[in-house]
Amino acid sequence: MTDSRDPKGLRKDAPLLDGWLDFRAGDAVSFGTPGHKQRLDLVGAVVDGDVPLYGGVDTIRQRAGAMAEADRKLARLWGADWGRISVGGSTHGNQTLVLAICRPGDEVIVTRTLHRSLLLGMVLVGVTPVWVSPEVDPATGLPTRVPVESVERALAEHPAAKAVFLVEPTYVGTLSDLAAHAKLAHAHGIPLVVDQAWGAYFGFHPDLPRHALQSGADAMVTSAHKTLPAYTQSALVFARTERIDRDRLERAFEATATTSPSGTIAASADAARALLESDGERLLGNLLAIIDHARERLRKISGLVLLGDVIDRSVIVDRAKLAINVSGTGATGLAIEDHMVADEMAIELADRDTVVPIITMNDDLASVDRFVDGIGEAIERERSTPRSVRPSISWTVEPKVVISPRDAFFAPHVTVPADEAIGRVSAELVAPYPPGIPVLAPGERITSEAVEGLRQVMADGTQVRYAADCTLATFQVVSDR
Numbered sequence: 001m002t003d004s005r006d007p008k009g010l011r012k013d014a015p016l017l018d019g020w021l022d023f024r025a026g027d028a029v030s031f032g033t034p035g036h037k038q039r040l041d042l043v044g045a046v047v048d049g050d051v052p053l054y055g056g057v058d059t060i061r062q063r064a065g066a067m068a069e070a071d072r073k074l075a076r077l078w079g080a081d082w083g084r085i086s087v088g089g090s091t092h093g094n095q096t097l098v099l100a101i102c103r104p105g106d107e108v109i110v111t112r113t114l115h116r117s118l119l120l121g122m123v124l125v126g127v128t129p130v131w132v133s134p135e136v137d138p139a140t141g142l143p144t145r146v147p148v149e150s151v152e153r154a155l156a157e158h159p160a161a162k163a164v165f166l167v168e169p170t171y172v173g174t175l176s177d178l179a180a181h182a183k184l185a186h187a188h189g190i191p192l193v194v195d196q197a198w199g200a201y202f203g204f205h206p207d208l209p210r211h212a213l214q215s216g217a218d219a220m221v222t223s224a225h226k227t228l229p230a231y232t233q234s235a236l237v238f239a240r241t242e243r244i245d246r247d248r249l250e251r252a253f254e255a256t257a258t259t260s261p262s263g264t265i266a267a268s269a270d271a272a273r274a275l276l277e278s279d280g281e282r283l284l285g286n287l288l289a290i291i292d293h294a295r296e297r298l299r300k301i302s303g304l305v306l307l308g309d310v311i312d313r314s315v316i317v318d319r320a321k322l323a324i325n326v327s328g329t330g331a332t333g334l335a336i337e338d339h340m341v342a343d344e345m346a347i348e349l350a351d352r353d354t355v356v357p358i359i360t361m362n363d364d365l366a367s368v369d370r371f372v373d374g375i376g377e378a379i380e381r382e383r384s385t386p387r388s389v390r391p392s393i394s395w396t397v398e399p400k401v402v403i404s405p406r407d408a409f410f411a412p413h414v415t416v417p418a419d420e421a422i423g424r425v426s427a428e429l430v431a432p433y434p435p436g437i438p439v440l441a442p443g444e445r446i447t448s449e450a451v452e453g454l455r456q457v458m459a460d461g462t463q464v465r466y467a468a469d470c471t472l473a474t475f476q477v478v479s480d481r
Protein backbone atom coordinates (compact mmCIF):
# COMPACT_ATOMS: atom_id res chain seq x y z
CA MET A 1 0.00 0.00 0.00
CA THR A 2 1.32 3.48 -0.82
CA ASP A 3 1.91 5.71 2.19
CA SER A 4 0.70 9.22 1.25
CA ARG A 5 3.40 10.69 3.49
CA ASP A 6 6.06 8.71 1.58
CA PRO A 7 4.73 8.63 -1.99
CA LYS A 8 8.01 7.52 -3.57
CA GLY A 9 8.63 4.75 -1.05
CA LEU A 10 11.87 6.42 0.06
CA ARG A 11 11.41 5.42 3.71
CA LYS A 12 13.00 2.00 3.25
CA ASP A 13 16.28 3.57 2.14
CA ALA A 14 16.27 6.76 4.20
CA PRO A 15 16.80 6.11 7.92
CA LEU A 16 16.10 9.69 9.02
CA LEU A 17 12.95 9.94 6.95
CA ASP A 18 11.93 6.59 8.39
CA GLY A 19 12.46 7.89 11.94
CA TRP A 20 10.55 11.07 11.16
CA LEU A 21 7.56 9.19 9.71
CA ASP A 22 7.51 6.77 12.67
CA PHE A 23 7.59 9.62 15.15
CA ARG A 24 4.76 11.41 13.38
CA ALA A 25 2.66 8.24 13.20
CA GLY A 26 3.23 7.40 16.89
CA ASP A 27 1.70 8.80 20.02
CA ALA A 28 4.78 9.52 22.12
CA VAL A 29 4.59 12.07 24.93
CA SER A 30 7.84 13.99 25.20
CA PHE A 31 9.45 15.24 28.38
CA GLY A 32 12.30 16.76 26.44
CA THR A 33 12.64 19.60 23.97
CA PRO A 34 11.18 21.21 21.88
CA GLY A 35 8.84 23.16 24.10
CA HIS A 36 5.94 23.06 21.67
CA LYS A 37 5.50 19.33 22.48
CA GLN A 38 4.08 18.76 18.99
CA ARG A 39 0.92 20.65 19.99
CA LEU A 40 -0.49 23.32 17.75
CA ASP A 41 -2.87 24.95 20.22
CA LEU A 42 -0.63 27.77 21.43
CA VAL A 43 1.15 29.12 18.33
CA GLY A 44 -0.63 27.18 15.61
CA ALA A 45 0.64 25.34 12.54
CA VAL A 46 3.97 27.14 12.45
CA VAL A 47 5.51 24.33 14.53
CA ASP A 48 3.71 21.52 12.72
CA GLY A 49 6.18 18.90 11.51
CA ASP A 50 9.06 20.11 13.69
CA VAL A 51 10.67 16.99 15.12
CA PRO A 52 14.06 17.07 16.85
CA LEU A 53 16.78 14.68 15.74
CA TYR A 54 17.50 13.50 19.27
CA GLY A 55 14.41 12.44 21.14
CA GLY A 56 12.31 12.49 17.97
CA VAL A 57 13.70 11.02 14.76
CA ASP A 58 16.07 8.95 16.92
CA THR A 59 16.28 8.49 20.69
CA ILE A 60 18.36 10.91 22.75
CA ARG A 61 20.98 8.19 23.09
CA GLN A 62 20.78 7.60 19.32
CA ARG A 63 19.85 3.93 19.73
CA ALA A 64 18.84 3.57 16.08
CA GLY A 65 22.10 5.12 14.82
CA ALA A 66 19.92 6.78 12.18
CA MET A 67 22.11 9.84 11.63
CA ALA A 68 25.30 7.81 11.27
CA GLU A 69 23.56 5.49 8.81
CA ALA A 70 22.18 8.42 6.79
CA ASP A 71 25.67 9.98 6.68
CA ARG A 72 27.17 6.69 5.48
CA LYS A 73 24.62 6.46 2.67
CA LEU A 74 25.30 10.08 1.77
CA ALA A 75 29.07 9.66 1.59
CA ARG A 76 28.72 6.49 -0.47
CA LEU A 77 26.45 8.13 -3.05
CA TRP A 78 28.86 11.03 -3.64
CA GLY A 79 31.95 8.78 -3.54
CA ALA A 80 33.33 10.51 -0.43
CA ASP A 81 35.28 9.05 2.49
CA TRP A 82 33.41 11.34 4.88
CA GLY A 83 30.00 12.98 4.51
CA ARG A 84 27.65 14.73 6.91
CA ILE A 85 24.15 16.14 6.67
CA SER A 86 24.14 19.63 8.17
CA VAL A 87 21.16 21.63 9.37
CA GLY A 88 23.21 24.83 9.28
CA GLY A 89 23.36 25.42 5.54
CA SER A 90 26.45 25.63 3.37
CA THR A 91 27.41 28.39 5.79
CA HIS A 92 28.12 25.69 8.39
CA GLY A 93 29.79 23.51 5.74
CA ASN A 94 32.17 26.28 4.68
CA GLN A 95 33.12 27.02 8.28
CA THR A 96 33.68 23.30 8.87
CA LEU A 97 36.03 22.96 5.93
CA VAL A 98 38.14 26.00 6.78
CA LEU A 99 38.42 24.88 10.43
CA ALA A 100 39.30 21.34 9.35
CA ILE A 101 41.91 22.20 6.74
CA CYS A 102 43.61 25.41 7.85
CA ARG A 103 45.55 26.64 10.86
CA PRO A 104 45.93 30.18 12.23
CA GLY A 105 48.37 32.13 10.06
CA ASP A 106 47.94 29.98 6.94
CA GLU A 107 47.57 31.44 3.50
CA VAL A 108 45.08 29.92 1.06
CA ILE A 109 44.33 30.61 -2.59
CA VAL A 110 40.67 31.57 -2.85
CA THR A 111 38.31 32.91 -5.47
CA ARG A 112 37.13 36.42 -4.86
CA THR A 113 33.59 35.39 -5.75
CA LEU A 114 33.42 33.48 -2.48
CA HIS A 115 30.36 33.61 -0.26
CA ARG A 116 30.68 35.60 2.96
CA SER A 117 30.37 32.37 4.98
CA LEU A 118 33.70 31.18 3.61
CA LEU A 119 35.33 34.51 4.34
CA LEU A 120 33.97 34.45 7.88
CA GLY A 121 35.28 30.90 8.26
CA MET A 122 38.66 32.43 7.47
CA VAL A 123 38.09 35.05 10.18
CA LEU A 124 37.30 32.27 12.67
CA VAL A 125 40.54 30.45 11.89
CA GLY A 126 42.85 33.37 11.14
CA VAL A 127 43.60 32.57 7.51
CA THR A 128 44.90 35.12 5.00
CA PRO A 129 43.33 34.88 1.53
CA VAL A 130 45.37 35.11 -1.65
CA TRP A 131 42.71 36.18 -4.12
CA VAL A 132 42.12 34.90 -7.63
CA SER A 133 39.27 36.16 -9.81
CA PRO A 134 37.03 34.66 -12.48
CA GLU A 135 37.03 35.94 -16.02
CA VAL A 136 34.00 38.01 -17.00
CA ASP A 137 31.88 37.33 -20.10
CA PRO A 138 31.96 40.56 -22.16
CA ALA A 139 28.43 40.21 -23.59
CA THR A 140 26.65 39.79 -20.26
CA GLY A 141 29.12 41.09 -17.65
CA LEU A 142 28.81 37.79 -15.77
CA PRO A 143 31.58 35.68 -14.22
CA THR A 144 32.72 32.58 -16.11
CA ARG A 145 35.68 30.58 -14.76
CA VAL A 146 38.77 30.98 -12.65
CA PRO A 147 41.63 30.26 -15.06
CA VAL A 148 43.98 27.52 -13.88
CA GLU A 149 46.87 29.83 -14.83
CA SER A 150 45.70 32.41 -12.26
CA VAL A 151 45.91 29.81 -9.49
CA GLU A 152 49.27 28.63 -10.86
CA ARG A 153 50.63 32.20 -10.64
CA ALA A 154 49.21 32.65 -7.13
CA LEU A 155 50.84 29.37 -6.02
CA ALA A 156 54.17 30.44 -7.52
CA GLU A 157 53.99 33.69 -5.52
CA HIS A 158 52.66 31.98 -2.37
CA PRO A 159 54.23 28.52 -2.35
CA ALA A 160 53.31 27.97 1.31
CA ALA A 161 49.55 28.19 0.57
CA LYS A 162 47.73 25.34 2.28
CA ALA A 163 44.68 24.87 0.03
CA VAL A 164 42.78 26.16 -2.99
CA PHE A 165 39.15 27.21 -2.37
CA LEU A 166 36.81 27.72 -5.32
CA VAL A 167 33.09 28.44 -5.64
CA GLU A 168 31.69 26.24 -8.40
CA PRO A 169 29.30 26.82 -10.01
CA THR A 170 29.08 30.60 -9.81
CA TYR A 171 25.75 32.14 -8.97
CA VAL A 172 25.04 32.19 -12.71
CA GLY A 173 25.85 28.54 -13.41
CA THR A 174 29.34 28.76 -14.92
CA LEU A 175 32.21 26.47 -13.91
CA SER A 176 35.98 26.36 -14.02
CA ASP A 177 37.93 23.35 -15.23
CA LEU A 178 37.85 21.63 -11.87
CA ALA A 179 39.78 18.56 -13.01
CA ALA A 180 42.70 20.79 -14.04
CA HIS A 181 42.43 22.77 -10.78
CA ALA A 182 42.52 19.51 -8.79
CA LYS A 183 45.57 18.32 -10.71
CA LEU A 184 47.37 21.59 -10.04
CA ALA A 185 46.53 21.66 -6.33
CA HIS A 186 47.59 18.05 -5.93
CA ALA A 187 50.87 18.69 -7.74
CA HIS A 188 51.54 21.22 -4.96
CA GLY A 189 50.51 18.67 -2.34
CA ILE A 190 47.47 20.67 -1.21
CA PRO A 191 43.71 20.01 -1.31
CA LEU A 192 41.16 21.58 -3.65
CA VAL A 193 38.04 22.58 -1.73
CA VAL A 194 34.86 23.52 -3.59
CA ASP A 195 31.85 25.44 -2.37
CA GLN A 196 29.26 23.82 -4.65
CA ALA A 197 26.32 25.36 -2.82
CA TRP A 198 24.35 25.79 -6.07
CA GLY A 199 25.11 22.38 -7.57
CA ALA A 200 23.53 19.74 -5.32
CA TYR A 201 22.24 17.87 -8.38
CA PHE A 202 25.57 17.78 -10.23
CA GLY A 203 26.78 14.32 -11.15
CA PHE A 204 23.32 12.77 -11.34
CA HIS A 205 22.61 13.25 -15.06
CA PRO A 206 24.98 12.83 -18.02
CA ASP A 207 24.04 16.26 -19.44
CA LEU A 208 24.89 18.06 -16.20
CA PRO A 209 28.35 18.90 -14.86
CA ARG A 210 30.06 16.28 -12.74
CA HIS A 211 30.15 17.13 -9.05
CA ALA A 212 33.32 18.47 -7.50
CA LEU A 213 34.51 15.17 -6.00
CA GLN A 214 34.06 13.43 -9.36
CA SER A 215 36.31 16.11 -10.84
CA GLY A 216 39.03 15.37 -8.28
CA ALA A 217 38.28 17.88 -5.49
CA ASP A 218 39.16 16.83 -1.94
CA ALA A 219 36.15 18.40 -0.26
CA MET A 220 32.88 20.07 -1.16
CA VAL A 221 29.83 21.57 0.43
CA THR A 222 26.42 21.89 -1.19
CA SER A 223 23.08 23.31 -0.06
CA ALA A 224 20.44 20.59 -0.37
CA HIS A 225 17.82 23.24 0.27
CA LYS A 226 18.80 25.47 -2.65
CA THR A 227 17.90 23.09 -5.47
CA LEU A 228 16.69 19.74 -4.08
CA PRO A 229 13.31 19.06 -2.48
CA ALA A 230 14.67 19.60 1.03
CA TYR A 231 14.01 21.95 3.93
CA THR A 232 15.62 25.36 4.15
CA GLN A 233 19.00 25.14 5.97
CA SER A 234 19.76 21.56 4.92
CA ALA A 235 23.25 21.10 3.49
CA LEU A 236 25.70 18.31 2.68
CA VAL A 237 29.43 18.32 3.41
CA PHE A 238 31.89 15.84 1.93
CA ALA A 239 35.58 15.08 1.97
CA ARG A 240 38.15 12.60 0.79
CA THR A 241 40.62 11.92 3.53
CA GLU A 242 43.84 11.47 1.56
CA ARG A 243 44.83 15.11 2.13
CA ILE A 244 42.36 16.07 4.87
CA ASP A 245 42.33 14.67 8.39
CA ARG A 246 39.08 12.84 9.20
CA ASP A 247 39.21 13.58 12.95
CA ARG A 248 39.74 17.29 12.34
CA LEU A 249 36.77 17.23 9.94
CA GLU A 250 34.60 15.67 12.59
CA ARG A 251 35.75 18.11 15.29
CA ALA A 252 35.34 21.10 12.99
CA PHE A 253 31.83 20.02 11.98
CA GLU A 254 30.74 19.60 15.59
CA ALA A 255 32.47 22.81 16.75
CA THR A 256 30.28 24.94 14.51
CA ALA A 257 27.05 22.88 14.61
CA THR A 258 24.01 23.33 16.80
CA THR A 259 23.66 20.71 19.53
CA SER A 260 19.91 20.58 18.84
CA PRO A 261 19.67 19.62 15.17
CA SER A 262 16.26 19.64 13.57
CA GLY A 263 15.33 16.06 12.71
CA THR A 264 12.88 17.40 10.16
CA ILE A 265 15.54 19.31 8.24
CA ALA A 266 17.96 16.39 8.41
CA ALA A 267 15.27 13.89 7.38
CA SER A 268 14.37 16.04 4.36
CA ALA A 269 18.03 16.01 3.25
CA ASP A 270 18.12 12.25 3.74
CA ALA A 271 14.93 11.90 1.67
CA ALA A 272 16.38 14.14 -1.07
CA ARG A 273 19.51 11.98 -1.12
CA ALA A 274 17.42 8.80 -1.44
CA LEU A 275 15.37 10.43 -4.22
CA LEU A 276 18.47 11.43 -6.18
CA GLU A 277 19.77 7.89 -5.77
CA SER A 278 16.59 6.15 -6.89
CA ASP A 279 15.15 8.56 -9.43
CA GLY A 280 17.59 11.43 -9.89
CA GLU A 281 18.46 10.91 -13.52
CA ARG A 282 14.82 10.79 -14.64
CA LEU A 283 13.81 13.81 -12.58
CA LEU A 284 16.81 15.81 -13.76
CA GLY A 285 16.02 14.79 -17.36
CA ASN A 286 12.56 16.32 -16.85
CA LEU A 287 14.16 19.43 -15.38
CA LEU A 288 16.45 19.83 -18.39
CA ALA A 289 13.46 19.41 -20.72
CA ILE A 290 11.43 22.17 -19.04
CA ILE A 291 14.48 24.45 -18.96
CA ASP A 292 15.01 23.85 -22.69
CA HIS A 293 11.36 24.73 -23.23
CA ALA A 294 11.82 27.96 -21.24
CA ARG A 295 14.97 28.77 -23.21
CA GLU A 296 13.17 28.38 -26.54
CA ARG A 297 10.45 30.78 -25.40
CA LEU A 298 12.86 33.29 -23.83
CA ARG A 299 14.88 33.49 -27.05
CA LYS A 300 11.79 34.96 -28.75
CA ILE A 301 11.81 38.00 -26.46
CA SER A 302 13.57 40.76 -28.35
CA GLY A 303 16.72 42.11 -26.68
CA LEU A 304 16.93 39.33 -24.12
CA VAL A 305 20.18 37.31 -24.09
CA LEU A 306 20.85 33.96 -22.42
CA LEU A 307 24.35 33.59 -20.99
CA GLY A 308 24.56 30.01 -22.28
CA ASP A 309 23.97 31.22 -25.87
CA VAL A 310 26.78 33.76 -25.97
CA ILE A 311 29.43 32.45 -23.60
CA ASP A 312 32.79 31.14 -24.83
CA ARG A 313 32.05 27.53 -25.81
CA SER A 314 34.99 26.22 -23.79
CA VAL A 315 33.42 27.35 -20.49
CA ILE A 316 31.51 24.62 -18.67
CA VAL A 317 27.92 25.67 -17.94
CA ASP A 318 25.14 24.18 -15.86
CA ARG A 319 22.37 23.48 -18.38
CA ALA A 320 19.80 23.53 -15.59
CA LYS A 321 20.49 27.21 -14.90
CA LEU A 322 19.03 30.21 -16.69
CA ALA A 323 21.12 33.38 -16.48
CA ILE A 324 19.32 36.09 -18.40
CA ASN A 325 20.78 39.39 -19.57
CA VAL A 326 18.14 42.09 -20.09
CA SER A 327 20.25 45.14 -20.99
CA GLY A 328 19.21 44.89 -24.66
CA THR A 329 15.54 45.30 -23.68
CA GLY A 330 16.20 48.63 -21.94
CA ALA A 331 14.39 47.26 -18.87
CA THR A 332 16.39 46.74 -15.69
CA GLY A 333 16.41 43.40 -13.93
CA LEU A 334 15.35 45.19 -10.75
CA ALA A 335 12.26 46.77 -12.37
CA ILE A 336 11.40 43.39 -13.87
CA GLU A 337 11.75 41.82 -10.42
CA ASP A 338 9.39 44.43 -8.94
CA HIS A 339 6.67 43.54 -11.45
CA MET A 340 7.19 39.84 -10.89
CA VAL A 341 7.10 40.16 -7.10
CA ALA A 342 3.87 42.14 -7.47
CA ASP A 343 2.59 39.13 -9.45
CA GLU A 344 3.70 36.86 -6.59
CA MET A 345 6.83 35.50 -8.24
CA ALA A 346 10.01 35.70 -6.21
CA ILE A 347 13.23 35.73 -8.27
CA GLU A 348 16.53 34.45 -6.86
CA LEU A 349 18.75 37.18 -8.32
CA ALA A 350 18.01 40.39 -10.14
CA ASP A 351 20.37 43.30 -10.66
CA ARG A 352 20.56 46.06 -13.23
CA ASP A 353 21.39 43.84 -16.19
CA THR A 354 20.58 40.31 -15.03
CA VAL A 355 17.74 38.05 -13.91
CA VAL A 356 18.44 34.55 -12.56
CA PRO A 357 15.48 32.37 -11.55
CA ILE A 358 16.00 29.08 -9.73
CA ILE A 359 14.12 26.29 -11.48
CA THR A 360 14.30 22.85 -9.90
CA MET A 361 12.94 19.34 -10.28
CA ASN A 362 9.94 20.56 -8.33
CA ASP A 363 8.96 22.87 -11.18
CA ASP A 364 6.89 21.84 -14.16
CA LEU A 365 5.88 23.21 -17.55
CA ALA A 366 3.13 25.32 -15.98
CA SER A 367 5.48 26.99 -13.49
CA VAL A 368 8.21 27.73 -16.05
CA ASP A 369 5.58 29.08 -18.43
CA ARG A 370 4.39 31.35 -15.64
CA PHE A 371 7.95 32.59 -15.23
CA VAL A 372 8.43 33.19 -18.97
CA ASP A 373 5.05 34.93 -19.27
CA GLY A 374 5.88 37.02 -16.20
CA ILE A 375 9.30 38.18 -17.41
CA GLY A 376 7.92 38.78 -20.92
CA GLU A 377 5.11 40.99 -19.62
CA ALA A 378 7.41 42.85 -17.22
CA ILE A 379 9.87 43.56 -20.04
CA GLU A 380 7.11 44.94 -22.27
CA ARG A 381 6.00 47.26 -19.47
CA GLU A 382 9.56 48.51 -18.95
CA ARG A 383 11.00 48.28 -22.46
CA SER A 384 13.11 51.29 -23.48
CA THR A 385 16.40 52.13 -25.20
CA PRO A 386 18.88 49.24 -25.03
CA ARG A 387 21.95 50.03 -22.91
CA SER A 388 25.39 48.53 -22.78
CA VAL A 389 26.25 46.01 -20.09
CA ARG A 390 28.03 47.19 -16.94
CA PRO A 391 29.56 44.27 -14.99
CA SER A 392 28.65 44.46 -11.31
CA ILE A 393 31.42 45.36 -8.85
CA SER A 394 30.66 41.95 -7.26
CA TRP A 395 32.42 40.28 -10.21
CA THR A 396 35.16 42.81 -10.91
CA VAL A 397 36.44 44.05 -7.55
CA GLU A 398 40.24 44.08 -7.24
CA PRO A 399 40.95 43.62 -3.54
CA LYS A 400 44.13 44.85 -1.84
CA VAL A 401 44.86 42.79 1.27
CA VAL A 402 46.70 44.74 3.99
CA ILE A 403 46.15 42.63 7.11
CA SER A 404 44.37 39.31 7.68
CA PRO A 405 40.56 39.38 7.87
CA ARG A 406 40.80 38.11 11.43
CA ASP A 407 43.22 40.85 12.56
CA ALA A 408 40.92 43.46 11.02
CA PHE A 409 37.80 41.88 12.50
CA PHE A 410 39.19 42.11 16.04
CA ALA A 411 41.11 45.39 15.65
CA PRO A 412 39.83 48.59 17.30
CA HIS A 413 37.86 50.49 14.68
CA VAL A 414 36.59 53.99 14.03
CA THR A 415 33.73 55.23 11.86
CA VAL A 416 34.70 57.78 9.20
CA PRO A 417 32.88 59.53 6.33
CA ALA A 418 33.10 57.59 3.05
CA ASP A 419 35.52 60.01 1.40
CA GLU A 420 37.93 59.79 4.33
CA ALA A 421 37.66 55.99 4.33
CA ILE A 422 39.40 55.71 0.96
CA GLY A 423 42.95 54.48 1.53
CA ARG A 424 42.14 53.16 5.02
CA VAL A 425 41.82 49.47 6.01
CA SER A 426 38.24 48.17 6.20
CA ALA A 427 37.11 46.69 9.51
CA GLU A 428 33.90 45.38 8.00
CA LEU A 429 32.50 43.21 5.27
CA VAL A 430 30.29 44.97 2.75
CA ALA A 431 28.41 43.11 0.02
CA PRO A 432 25.65 43.84 -2.46
CA TYR A 433 22.89 41.27 -1.90
CA PRO A 434 22.30 39.26 -3.93
CA PRO A 435 24.82 37.78 -4.63
CA GLY A 436 26.36 38.40 -1.16
CA ILE A 437 29.93 38.42 -2.46
CA PRO A 438 32.07 40.83 -0.43
CA VAL A 439 33.18 43.95 -2.27
CA LEU A 440 34.99 45.05 0.86
CA ALA A 441 36.38 42.49 3.28
CA PRO A 442 37.92 43.12 6.69
CA GLY A 443 41.64 43.82 6.29
CA GLU A 444 41.44 45.29 2.78
CA ARG A 445 42.36 48.77 1.66
CA ILE A 446 39.21 50.70 0.75
CA THR A 447 39.59 51.95 -2.81
CA SER A 448 37.61 54.63 -4.62
CA GLU A 449 36.64 51.95 -7.20
CA ALA A 450 35.09 49.78 -4.47
CA VAL A 451 33.18 52.68 -2.91
CA GLU A 452 32.06 53.94 -6.32
CA GLY A 453 31.01 50.42 -7.37
CA LEU A 454 28.98 49.94 -4.17
CA ARG A 455 27.30 53.32 -4.63
CA GLN A 456 26.51 52.39 -8.20
CA VAL A 457 24.77 49.10 -7.37
CA MET A 458 22.88 50.86 -4.59
CA ALA A 459 21.75 53.57 -7.01
CA ASP A 460 20.57 50.79 -9.36
CA GLY A 461 18.35 49.54 -6.52
CA THR A 462 20.38 46.57 -5.24
CA GLN A 463 20.54 46.29 -1.48
CA VAL A 464 23.96 46.63 0.16
CA ARG A 465 24.26 44.53 3.31
CA TYR A 466 26.41 43.76 6.35
CA ALA A 467 27.95 47.25 6.65
CA ALA A 468 27.31 49.09 9.93
CA ASP A 469 25.99 51.95 7.79
CA CYS A 470 24.20 50.51 4.76
CA THR A 471 23.63 54.01 3.33
CA LEU A 472 27.42 54.00 2.68
CA ALA A 473 27.74 57.53 4.07
CA THR A 474 30.30 56.19 6.55
CA PHE A 475 32.60 53.15 6.79
CA GLN A 476 34.19 51.41 9.74
CA VAL A 477 37.96 51.33 9.36
CA VAL A 478 40.76 49.87 11.44
CA SER A 479 41.94 52.45 13.94
CA ASP A 480 45.46 53.87 13.42
CA ARG A 481 46.05 53.79 17.15
Ligand SMILES: Cc1ncc(COP(=O)(O)O)c(C=O)c1O
Binding pocket: 088, 089, 090, 091, 092, 094, 114, 115, 117, 167, 195, 197, 198, 223, 233, 235, 436
Ligand atom coordinates in the same frame (compact mmCIF):
# COMPACT_ATOMS: atom_id res chain seq x y z
C1 LIG B 1 28.20 30.19 -3.03
C2 LIG B 1 27.47 30.10 -1.73
N1 LIG B 1 28.02 29.44 -0.71
C3 LIG B 1 27.40 29.33 0.48
C4 LIG B 1 26.18 29.91 0.69
C5 LIG B 1 25.52 29.77 2.02
O1 LIG B 1 24.53 28.81 1.91
P1 LIG B 1 23.40 28.57 3.01
O2 LIG B 1 22.38 29.62 2.78
O3 LIG B 1 22.93 27.18 2.69
O4 LIG B 1 24.04 28.66 4.35
C6 LIG B 1 25.55 30.62 -0.35
C7 LIG B 1 24.23 31.24 -0.13
O5 LIG B 1 23.64 31.82 -0.98
C8 LIG B 1 26.21 30.72 -1.59
O6 LIG B 1 25.67 31.41 -2.60
